[in-house]
Amino acid sequence: xxxxxxxxxxxxYLARLSVDDGEVEQTTAELNNILDLMADLAKIDTxxxxxxxxPLNMSQRLREDEVSEIDQSQEFLAxxxxxxxxxxxxxxVIE
Amino acid sequence: xxxxxxxxxxxxxxxxxxxxxxxxEHFLNRIKVSDLNAFITVTDxxxxxxxxxxxxxxxxxxxxxxxxxxxxxKDIFCTKGVKTSAGSKILDPFISPYDATVSHKLNSxxxxxxxxxxxxxxxxxxxxxxxxxxxxxxxxxxNKVPGGSSGGSAAAVAGRLSPFATGTDTGxxxxxxxxxxxxxxxxxxxxxxxxxxxxxxxxxxxxxGPLTQTAQDAALVMxxxxxxxxxxxxxxxxxxxxxxxxxxxxxxxxKIGLPKEFFSEGLDSGVAEVVMAAVKEFEAMGASVQEISLxxxxxxxxxxxxxxxxxCSSNLSRLDGVRYGYRCENPKDLEDLYLRSRxxxxxAEVKRRIMIGTxxxxxxxxxxxxxKAQKVRHLISEDFKKAFQSVDVIMGPVSPTTAFDLGAxxxxxxxxxxxxxxxxxxxxxLPGMSIPAGFSNNMPVGLQLIGNYWSEEMLLNAAxxxxxxxxxxxxxxxGV
Numbered sequence: 001x002x003x004x005x006x007x008x009x010x011x012x013y014l015a016r017l018s019v020d021d022g023e024v025e026q027t028t029a030e031l032n033n034i035l036d037l038m039a040d041l042a043k044i045d046t047x048x049x050x051x052x053x054x055p056l057n058m059s060q061r062l063r064e065d066e067v068s069e070i071d072q073s074q075e076f077l078a079x080x081x082x083x084x085x086x087x088x089x090x091x092x093v094i095e
Numbered sequence: 096x097x098x099x100x101x102x103x104x105x106x107x108x109x110x111x112x113x114x115x116x117x118x119x120e121h122f123l124n125r126i127k128v129s130d131l132n133a134f135i136t137v138t139d140x141x142x143x144x145x146x147x148x149x150x151x152x153x154x155x156x157x158x159x160x161x162x163x164x165x166x167x168x169k170d171i172f173c174t175k176g177v178k179t180s181a182g183s184k185i186l187d188p189f190i191s192p193y194d195a196t197v198s199h200k201l202n203s204x205x206x207x208x209x210x211x212x213x214x215x216x217x218x219x220x221x222x223x224x225x226x227x228x229x230x231x232x233x234x235x236x237x238n239k240v241p242g243g244s245s246g247g248s249a250a251a252v253a254g255r256l257s258p259f260a261t262g263t264d265t266g267x268x269x270x271x272x273x274x275x276x277x278x279x280x281x282x283x284x285x286x287x288x289x290x291x292x293x294x295x296x297x298x299x300x301x302x303x304g305p306l307t308q309t310a311q312d313a314a315l316v317m318x319x320x321x322x323x324x325x326x327x328x329x330x331x332x333x334x335x336x337x338x339x340x341x342x343x344x345x346x347x348x349x350k351i352g353l354p355k356e357f358f359s360e361g362l363d364s365g366v367a368e369v370v371m372a373a374v375k376e377f378e379a380m381g382a383s384v385q386e387i388s389l390x391x392x393x394x395x396x397x398x399x400x401x402x403x404x405x406x407c408s409s410n411l412s413r414l415d416g417v418r419y420g421y422r423c424e425n426p427k428d429l430e431d432l433y434l435r436s437r438x439x440x441x442x443a444e445v446k447r448r449i450m451i452g453t454x455x456x457x458x459x460x461x462x463x464x465x466x467k468a469q470k471v472r473h474l475i476s477e478d479f480k481k482a483f484q485s486v487d488v489i490m491g492p493v494s495p496t497t498a499f500d501l502g503a504x505x506x507x508x509x510x511x512x513x514x515x516x517x518x519x520x521x522x523x524x525l526p527g528m529s530i531p532a533g534f535s536n537n538m539p540v541g542l543q544l545i546g547n548y549w550s551e552e553m554l555l556n557a558a559x560x561x562x563x564x565x566x567x568x569x570x571x572x573x574g575v
Contacts, residue, residue, distance in 0.1 A: 051469035055524020081422035
């Protein structure tokens with residue numbers, strides 16, 4: 001299974017990364033080189049093996065549904081690239 | 096002073112042979128004249144304020160065992176009011192508004208933060224060449240890499256710019272640089288050290304731990320770093336033993352397993368010789384040795400390089416130029432803001448891993464890659480489970496070679512292959528160590544010790560006993 005340049009552009013867009021025309025050939029080659037490494041996975045017999053998503057096989061801890069965070073909104077707004085009226089600002093989305 | 100261990104410094108401070116301010120100034124001066132590029136940020140002013148407070152505590156008789164001892168903090172741990180970049184341009188403007196739990200614990204123990212240690216960008220790399228702030232040099236040979244991703248931390252301890260440094264290990268990032276720099280490093284059991292405020296790379300694999308000169312120092316620091324944290328949902332609520340308590344125990348009867356897969360082709364013969372000599376030393380101390388098999392070892396590389404990129408592609412989606420970190424100039428719309436902030440902010444290796452993860456998680460490919468990798472992860476974990484039915488500790492090399500030349504690896508895949516001996520225990524969540532075991536071609540070689548879950552005490556005990564019989568851990572690079 002090998003990625004085409006078009007697929008690489010689509011993957012990059014899904015990840016909100018841009019790969020311009022000058023880079024796409026090299027990036028495609030690099031990604032395919034990495035994916036070649038994964039080809040062996042398909043050959044491993046995993047019939048009846050359950051997937052392991054957590055090393056300790058533990059379940060998620062629950063806590064009481066009560067406020068545990070103190071309000072630090074000003075500290076967090078202070079480090080943002082652009083803010084206004086207690087909000088993070090981005091370029092206009094809807095006119 | 097800089098050649099002393101944490102344990103020795105603690106005694107010296109207590110006996111008033113020197114003050115914490117003197118000690119801190121000494122290390123800050125060493126950092127200033129160093130050309131290793133081990134630090135991204137040096138926090139001189141803060142360090143001196145902390146040192147004065149520590150001296151006051153020592154004078155009042157309120158000092159703890161680590162009061163007044165300086166350390167280098169990997170730049171992946173959030174530090175309130177101090178830049179926390181994780182080695183990336185995208186976090187270069189990020190002044191953390193809060194402390195990681197590990198930062199908080201070290202502060203509460205009155206330790207002195209000298210600065211934030213250099214690292215591969217967002218912990219992705221095995222050479223520290225992937226940092227936005229430039230490569231770190233190996234103190235044993237400045238044309239060589241210190242290993243990664245905790246390369247700045249390892250170089251700082253090996254170059255005696257700091258007696259202790261924090262690190263994180265997702266696929267070997269504590270053990271491999273410890274090995275390549277000739278120091279001691281321990282990656283604890285997953286869930287032992289809080290990940291709160293530790294910038295996530297691959298959440299099911301990441302684990303923090305110390306890099307020190309000796310196992311005794313690692314035990315002293317682990318006493319502070321380890322422990323349950325309700326702010327980390329993967330932290331395990333389990334009592335922390337006093338890791339120093341059993342260091343002096345004899346290792347008579349310790350059962351060592353040598354996985355035959357760790358000694359097959361690809362292992363440098365000089366490294367193999369040093370590792371086997373160290374194992375012989377353990378035998379002479381009363382341990383028994385047997386060959387074991389971890390048949391799925393080789394599968395750790397493709398498994399890790401699916402699991403970790405998948406988790407990183409998800410984790411790093413939050414770095415989008417909106418709330419903190421780097422934002423591109425004059426974005427024309429929101430999409431342009433995301434695309435350019437991320438494309439300009441991330442380095443090439445990080446982008447590759449994000450794209451591999453995005454692809455492997457995308458519709459139609461999930462089963463073939465991510466789900467398959469998680470199943471193989473289970474097989475790798477079962478290999479260890481079987482092995483630990485007959486042995487107490489698994490030993491082998493950390494890295495197939497000693498430190499390689501800066502710029503030696505031109506492509507990602509060949510560097511990935513060098514992670515062969517370290518990845519599998521992260522996938523299983525097990526603890527592991529690297530301890531100095533000798534030299535090959537004048538470069539340090541580490542011995543890896545892998546234990547069962549929660550066996551940090553046994554690992555530290557075995558390492559400490561070895562260090563009582565050998566002096567590899569106290570060898571110094573020229574000029575230090």
